Amino acid sequence: MRQFHVTFDEKRLTGNAGLVHLGRFADKLDLPRMLKENISIQRGPTAKYSVADIIMMLAMGVLAGAKHMRHLAILRSDHVICALFKWTAFPDNSTLGRWFKLFRPVHCQELSAVEDRARKKVWSKKWFGRITLDVDSTVRGVYGSQQGAETGYNPKNKGQKSYHPLLCFIAETRECLHNWFRPGSAYTANGAVEFMKECFSKLPKRVWKVFVRADSGFFSGDFLDLLEKESCEYLIKVKMKNLSSLLMQQSWRKAKNRPGVETTEFWHKCHGWKRARRFVAVRMEVETEGTLLPIPKYEFFCYVTNLSLSPWQTHKYYGKRASSENWIEWCKNQMASGSILTQDFWANSAIFQTCILAYNLLVWMMWLHSEKSLSEEPCTIRTWLIRVPARLIHPGRQWFLKLSKTYPFKEQWQSIESSIAELNFA
Numbered sequence: 001m002r003q004f005h006v007t008f009d010e011k012r013l014t015g016n017a018g019l020v021h022l023g024r025f026a027d028k029l030d031l032p033r034m035l036k037e038n039i040s041i042q043r044g045p046t047a048k049y050s051v052a053d054i055i056m057m058l059a060m061g062v063l064a065g066a067k068h069m070r071h072l073a074i075l076r077s078d079h080v081i082c083a084l085f086k087w088t089a090f091p092d093n094s095t096l097g098r099w100f101k102l103f104r105p106v107h108c109q110e111l112s113a114v115e116d117r118a119r120k121k122v123w124s125k126k127w128f129g130r131i132t133l134d135v136d137s138t139v140r141g142v143y144g145s146q147q148g149a150e151t152g153y154n155p156k157n158k159g160q161k162s163y164h165p166l167l168c169f170i171a172e173t174r175e176c177l178h179n180w181f182r183p184g185s186a187y188t189a190n191g192a193v194e195f196m197k198e199c200f201s202k203l204p205k206r207v208w209k210v211f212v213r214a215d216s217g218f219f220s221g222d223f224l225d226l227l228e229k230e231s232c233e234y235l236i237k238v239k240m241k242n243l244s245s246l247l248m249q250q251s252w253r254k255a256k257n258r259p260g261v262e263t264t265e266f267w268h269k270c271h272g273w274k275r276a277r278r279f280v281a282v283r284m285e286v287e288t289e290g291t292l293l294p295i296p297k298y299e300f301f302c303y304v305t306n307l308s309l310s311p312w313q314t315h316k317y318y319g320k321r322a323s324s325e326n327w328i329e330w331c332k333n334q335m336a337s338g339s340i341l342t343q344d345f346w347a348n349s350a351i352f353q354t355c356i357l358a359y360n361l362l363v364w365m366m367w368l369h370s371e372k373s374l375s376e377e378p379c380t381i382r383t384w385l386i387r388v389p390a391r392l393i394h395p396g397r398q399w400f401l402k403l404s405k406t407y408p409f410k411e412q413w414q415s416i417e418s419s420i421a422e423l424n425f426a
Helices: 019-028 032-039 049-065 067-077 079-084 093-100 104-122 192-202 221-229 244-246 311-319 322-333 345-369 371-377 380-388 410-423
Strands: 130-137 160-164 164-172 176-180 208-215 235-239 260-266 277-289 295-305 390-393 400-401
Touching: 019 032, 019 049, 019 079, 019 345, 019 380, 032 049, 032 104, 049 067, 049 093, 049 345, 049 380, 067 093, 093 345, 093 390, 104 345, 130 192, 130 311, 130 322, 160 260, 164 192, 164 311, 164 322, 176 345, 192 244, 192 277, 221 235, 221 277, 235 311, 244 295, 260 311, 277 311, 311 410, 322 380, 345 380, 345 410
Parallel strands: 130 208, 208 235
Antiparallel strands: 130 164, 164 176, 235 295, 260 277, 277 295, 390 400
């Protein structure tokens, strides 16, 4: 290796040049203005930072890879990004934490309403008439005594304090339609009916048919009543507790060309339900006990649905829901949802929402640019198109962002730049 010297005297360098795409896209959506005008947190006349600036700073930090308040130093010291976003000052970690502690439930609702308005603008350009909503809960463990962090359902780390958010994704776009930040002691289905009502209220008007897919935590008569009232198609996994005896009473048929697989379907009215519903089930032989008179052992999968699919088709269709679990992991592990925390519950809720907003901003931009972009996860997009080294120069009255001549994704950069420039939201 050559001998070399290190100096720290270069100015206007950035390692996150690709954030300019997200900034331009946010400006096209008029997101900073909507944040400023619709979130009613009062700031004094001498306040250095506006509501919009603080939220955009955190969102851009998350997009750049921050997973903790102290990681925002990557933007605080990035004078190029601060200059291009017109941030004359960047708060320290404690100031950011104090600022988010101003959030109360009404402000979280206002932040959600701003995101809804941005979504409607995005969907005015490109939309689906029939959509799939994947509803799920997730556990986010913590290592402190944050407000609302309680012991509850936590299969990976039993006994650990955690939060238990509810999330709803639109499968066709991968965006997170709605989220609730909840204490760790909340049961999966707690508030599921009200949560779903809010999801329906957020859907763009052009959507005419909704299919809802959810795991066994949402298997309840009230939840199904709501879906039927809204004329939704649904596929919900059934809780296996006390179900084995009912399944063993059914008449099973061998699945064609699938050795060891049998299926059945039947109508059943659970306790407390207003009417009977269609159940479909699949059982797979996993092993046999005994040698003289072998007794097969089965793994069961059971669903309640109003789809007109065969049991095996239903089972395979439910399997597509696994993608939503990937999106949840992307939000948690790649977009810092639930990992940037303060001691205040509503501050953490607002930070969680801001991380989801950052995720959606990235998804919307890539979706409007090209459907092929939906195959890439946030970390890949961050590596290719956000963490890009560049130099900012300012000769005369013009600004130039100079990238490497050998930058490997030049065509993708220019394509995104052109598609954003052509966007015009009413």
